[in-house]
Amino acid sequence: MKKMLLASAIAMTMPFTANAAANFVEGxxxxxxxxxxxxxxxxxxxxxSSVKARLNINHELGDWENQYLFEGLYKEDQEEVTAKRYFAGFQGDYKLNESSYIFAGASYEVDPFTGYDYxxxxxxGYGHKFVLSEKSTLKAEIGxxxxxxxxxxxxxxxxxxxTEDSMVVHGVLNYEAAIGESAKFKQEFIADYGDNLIARSETSLTANIVGALAMKFAVVVRYNDEPLDNKESTDTETNMTLLYSF
Incomplete structure (x- = not known):
C-alpha cells in the first residue's frame, strides 16, 4: 500500500515535467x-577541491505553478572524497485562489555519507501564501x-x-524578504515527521552584482533525530556561490 502511494504521488507530478529553457513566454x-x-x-x-551546483526552474501554466530543482555537492581532500550529495525534486502547485493552493511532489536524494544508498x-497537501508586507512573504505547506x-x-x-520506510507528516515554511533594491533574504525549512524527525533548513542572503548575476551566501543545516550508528544527527554546509537568473 505504501509503495502504491509513492508511485501514485510520483505519477501525479509526471505530467508537469518538461525540458528546461531560458526565460520565455509561449502562450x-x-x-x-x-x-x-x-x-x-x-x-x-x-x-x-569542492563543487556546489544548483538549478531551480519554475514553470507557470494557467492555474499550475511547477518547480524543478536539481542540486549537487562534491568535495575531495587529499584524493579522498569527503562529501557527495545529489538531489532532484519536482513539485506541482494548483492555485485555488490568489493565496491558497494544493501541491503534489516527489524527490530523490543520494548521500552515501549518511549510511543510505538513496x-x-x-x-x-495544502499550501498558503501570506503577504506580510510589500517586501516580504511567508509560504506554508502541510500534508x-x-x-x-x-x-x-x-x-x-x-x-x-x-530498507526503511514510513508514512510522514510533511511540512514546509518559506520566508522571503527584499532588502533594499538589490538584496534578498530567504529562510527555508522542510520537515518530515514519521518514525523519526528529518528536517532541512537553509538560510541565505543574495545580493545583485550586475544585471542577472548575483552573489549568494547560504548556511544549510540537515537534521535527523535518529541517525544510524556512528553518524551525526546534524550536518551543516556553508556556501558562497554565484547565481544567475534567467
Whole structure:
C-alpha cells in the first residue's frame, strides 16, 4: 500500500515535467529559473577541491505553478572524497485562489555519507501564501507523505535489513524578504515527521552584482533525530556561490 502511494504521488507530478529553457513566454506558459555554481581548488602542499551546483526552474501554466530543482555537492581532500550529495525534486502547485493552493511532489536524494544508498520521498497537501508586507512573504505547506530509504551494504550487514520506510507528516515554511533594491533574504525549512524527525533548513542572503548575476551566501543545516550508528544527527554546509537568473 505504501509503495502504491509513492508511485501514485510520483505519477501525479509526471505530467508537469518538461525540458528546461531560458526565460520565455509561449502562450500562457512562462518559464524562469536560477542557476547557481560555486567551486574551490587548492594544489601544492594541500590538494582539495569542492563543487556546489544548483538549478531551480519554475514553470507557470494557467492555474499550475511547477518547480524543478536539481542540486549537487562534491568535495575531495587529499584524493579522498569527503562529501557527495545529489538531489532532484519536482513539485506541482494548483492555485485555488490568489493565496491558497494544493501541491503534489516527489524527490530523490543520494548521500552515501549518511549510511543510505538513496532516499525517495513523496508528499501532497495544502499550501498558503501570506503577504506580510510589500517586501516580504511567508509560504506554508502541510500534508501527508511517504519516505523510503535504502541502506548501504555496510549498514545492511550490520542491521540485517535493506530498507526503511514510513508514512510522514510533511511540512514546509518559506520566508522571503527584499532588502533594499538589490538584496534578498530567504529562510527555508522542510520537515518530515514519521518514525523519526528529518528536517532541512537553509538560510541565505543574495545580493545583485550586475544585471542577472548575483552573489549568494547560504548556511544549510540537515537534521535527523535518529541517525544510524556512528553518524551525526546534524550536518551543516556553508556556501558562497554565484547565481544567475534567467
Amino acid at each position: 500562457d506558459a512562462t518559464w524562469a529559473g536560477e542557476a547557481e555554481l560555486g567551486a574551490t581548488l587548492t594544489t601544492g602542499n594541500t590538494d582539495t 532516499k525517495l520521498a513523496a508528499a501532497a 501527508p507523505g511517504y519516505l523510503y530509504q535504502r541502506l548501504d551494504d555496510e549498514q545492511q550487514a550490520e542491521l540485517g535489513y535493506k
